[in-house]
Amino acid sequence: MTDPNYTTTRRTVLGLTGAGALTALAGCLGGVTVPTQAYGNGNGNGDQSARTYRVTVANLTTGQPFTPPAVVAHRASVELFAVGDPASEAIKEVAENGNLGPLAELAESTTDVRGVAVGETPLVPTELPASEMFPYTTTLELKTDSSGAYLSFVSMLIGTNDGFAGLDTVPLPERVNESRSYFAASYDAGTEMNTEMYGDMVPPAQALYGIDSGTEGTGTSNPDLAEDGVVTPHGGIVGDGDLDPDVYGWEDPVALVQVERTA
Numbered sequence: 001m002t003d004p005n006y007t008t009t010r011r012t013v014l015g016l017t018g019a020g021a022l023t024a025l026a027g028c029l030g031g032v033t034v035p036t037q038a039y040g041n042g043n044g045n046g047d048q049s050a051r052t053y054r055v056t057v058a059n060l061t062t063g064q065p066f067t068p069p070a071v072v073a074h075r076a077s078v079e080l081f082a083v084g085d086p087a088s089e090a091i092k093e094v095a096e097n098g099n100l101g102p103l104a105e106l107a108e109s110t111t112d113v114r115g116v117a118v119g120e121t122p123l124v125p126t127e128l129p130a131s132e133m134f135p136y137t138t139t140l141e142l143k144t145d146s147s148g149a150y151l152s153f154v155s156m157l158i159g160t161n162d163g164f165a166g167l168d169t170v171p172l173p174e175r176v177n178e179s180r181s182y183f184a185a186s187y188d189a190g191t192e193m194n195t196e197m198y199g200d201m202v203p204p205a206q207a208l209y210g211i212d213s214g215t216e217g218t219g220t221s222n223p224d225l226a227e228d229g230v231v232t233p234h235g236g237i238v239g240d241g242d243l244d245p246d247v248y249g250w251e252d253p254v255a256l257v258q259v260e261r262t263a
Helices: 010-016 019-028 089-097 101-109 204-209
Strands: 050-059 070-074 113-118 137-145 150-156 163-171 179-188 255-261
Touching (some): 070 101, 089 101, 101 113
Antiparallel strands (some): 113 137
16 A cells, blocks of 8 residues: 655655654664774784774665664674575574674673674665754774674564564685675564554554554564564565555665775
8 A cells, every 4th residue: 555644845854853853763672872983802813903894775776774783704604594584583683673682691791792883873775864954874884803704694674573674604804905795685584474564563653654544553573473484585564564565665685785994
């Protein structure tokens, strides 16, 4: 169905995405701040020289905002997610609630995670009214050492029940000034049924779309919607609930991640 509220003006959406929406976004993230840089404790083997990377993440969709992206530098032993496997608690919380708390705990609990960087704002496609307030791309500084030779990226697809954009364990550039580009696909965490209803989505979904559906949404998991599944490629928006696939749908890839070693 076509959502009649989509014609909301940019002036209206700026009102929706003011302090109230930013508070909702903070609530969606669980009130947890992942440090811009979180190192492991350096007890690995081999050359531990410091490395700095410039990581640029761009939202390639036309109707699907992302939560602030998180990029992780780590050893090969770390696997944030894998298609066909159950989602970890960290991925479940990002995909359902935009909550970075479990990811922060993972970064702090293992020396195999060598660095973390997190964006400060959601990434909103230029086709959506909220793009007047929020960018569609952001650049992060990621610090690690030579043992953290791999990169992973995750960000919630805000207008979904448990969708996320992700890259898992791709090589970081070795040489200074070397760069690599990766396309990230969309995934379904398999942890919550896809109702496509605003009442079952995080509160920023409506604010970033410029919609007031009359329901508040939720930043916590609903046991009644629990789905004992595995991570799969996301099937997209099918139009069974509040979302029009022609407006809010997407095709893979959903994100471009460019990485350059700067020092």
